[in-house]
Amino acid sequence: MNKKKIYIHAICYAAALLILLIIQINWIWKTAEIKEALFNKKASMVLSKTADLLSEKKELCSSINECIGDKEVYTIDSLIQTNMKLYGFLLEYSFGVSNKKGNKYFKGDIKKTNSFNTVVKNENLLHDLDLVLYLPKKQEFIIKEIGGLFFISIIMILIVIFLFWKTTYSLIKEKRILKETKELFNNMAHEFNTPITNINLAAKILQRKEANHLGKNLTHYSQIILNENKKLKDHVQKGLRLTELDLCETAITKQEFDLHQVIDKAVKAMKIQIDNKNGKINLLLRAEKMMLRADKSHLFNILCNLIDNALKYSRKKPEILIQTINTENSIKVSITDNGIGIKKEFHQKIFNRFFRVNDDIKVKGFGIGLAYVKKTIDLHKGNLLLESIENKGTKLTITLPLNE
Template sequence: MKTRIIKIIILLSAISLIGLLVTQLFWIKNAFKQSEELFDSRVSVAIKQALDEISIIDAPTENHYHCSHRDSNLFVNTHILDSLLKVHFLNHKLDSVFEFSIVKCKGGTELYSKSGVLRERIPSACHTAGLSCIWKPECYNLEVYFPQKQNFILLGLSAWLLFSLVFILIVIFSFTYIVLKLIKQKKISEIKNDFINNMTHEFKTPISTISIASEVLLKTDQKTSISRIAKYSNIIYDENQRLKNLVDKILQIALIEKEDLKLNKIELDLHKLIQETIANLCLEHCTKEVSVNYHFEAKNFMLKADKIHLENVVTNLVNNAYKYSKNSPDIEIFTKNVHSGIVFSVKDKGEGISSEMQKQIFEKFYRVPTGNIHNVKGFGLGLYYVKSIVESHGGTVTVDSVLGEGSTFHVFLPFE
């Protein structure tokens, strides 16, 4: 998929996600507003019903100037009023803490306040109802305030808010996951294309060489010397072996991917295996002067491992040190014993690897950019193979590298 198409898809998805979030927030705001209006409506109805009922219960019996024998400043029974308000609020499913006060319309003088709450502390958003008494010429108001009103409304919406939050999180997670997958797939596609190009180049060279050598042999006659025939026959054989090794490497990776890799573990001398592998490697492939120094400090260097695969591990590590060195490669091999096994390290003084790339070098098909070093061949499978084989032996592989100073690969292998 083209980069431009991926960017457009991500942009449209991001806009859609933002639109969804804005819509959800708008819906939540409207839902809260409607719930608040419904709450206020229920409170008004409940207060009216409570006042209608108290006017019957607490009616005057002695004179028309006072509504009762109590303090002349109060003309309602506040205890009965409190009880009636509670009953009617509960009837309307308003199970929330409330406070009320009775004040004069003119001047706002407070005659009564439940819980000792000062009127100045009661917000203007309180519910007000007139207390009319035909036997009292003055005007009075009942003010009711719900200190936990917002919490009560939010509690009523909690189920919807929770579902909304869960679905929003699912959408955000899905969007993030898809975007990351798209980016990963794009990266894999690029790596795959690089792999195919590298593989084509790797196969093309020996095939071309075999083709040329075969044409020369086809044109030979009885006068052609045996040495000339042997020379081109050896070329064909060597290039055929090279093709075989390339195919074997790809097949080994396929077996690792299928988790069908079978190890033939035998007792072996790690020091001897390293020396013989490097000697054969240099005899076959070294086209420039190379220095290999051994620092074998391990006292116990016998372990059980698959000889062929361990040779390939050493070959890959040393071959990388050789390829990524500019001039005459200077390679050092170290071994040492640790508590439960042995560590061997391959150190070079090449270009080094940046800390960012160190996180990716063991991934399949990944190849470190070579900078000024050109014609570095490979599929990007070497270190992935090394990591897979070492881990199948129960070991680990790590790298220490400083850009411009070289790299050191450490391989730990347990004795058992």
């Protein structure tokens, strides 16, 4: 399945899940409306039943004509409680009772919302009696009625959406890894093919009977074998170092050392490559605190790797500047070159494993060098900053903590 099809399927599944979510929410909304209608009906029945029982009490009605006192309020309250229990309506409530004469009584606060009204009429009443029942926790009651279904439904839908996203993301990731792996093997085949071919040719020449008469050429062919063997070894070591770092942080063996000495050592190790390119490397080591606790071997490899990149990605004579400076509790090492630079669109991708920029220089490699640099710096709890302008050059700044 190609990437386009994966995206199409993902969009279809996402649309189906969204429609399902809308249907579910609509169903819950309709259920809430039904529950509210039932609630209103029950409340009205409670009020209506209370009004009926109140109108039957002639003595109470007569006394209400005079005033609405505690006795009358207590009786009305008892009737409301009885009917609330009868209809299974165990809620907090307030009520009010009044007539046109101006007699009135309110138990608790009463608001217009969630209030239910009825009129009590009786021949013993001189004025109709207005009875108001206020149920402040109407919304809480309805939510409680449907809350379990609502939250379970939403949680299940969210779980399905998450699993769908995770599955789709994994498929895309696997597809990307498969593509990168193919590119890696393709690069490996090309990278290994040249040294193997050269070794094979040199070995065949040395196997000939006239090999003893080669003289100086014998040394030349022997050197070819050694050089090409070294190339193969370097390629293998790069892959092994990155794999080692992936396994666990114990791949980092920290020791205290002078970073300036390691920089000098890396420059000397790359001297042949620098001379072959007619390059120039300048050191501006201004850090006063240069003692660092880190993995000496890995940092040496990083410096060699970055110097090698600066040499390879250059159309003219390479000019490299290595600087160090202290900032608070850290040391910064920057490597600046005058190479071809990196397009801004690739700045975020350049440290991804197997990623390679298609440039006109056609530098060979596996695309794991900068990934190895980034991984190593991360394990040292440091930072890596890339500054690059196309056709002008690149500056890579490594920040490492001194107290780690």
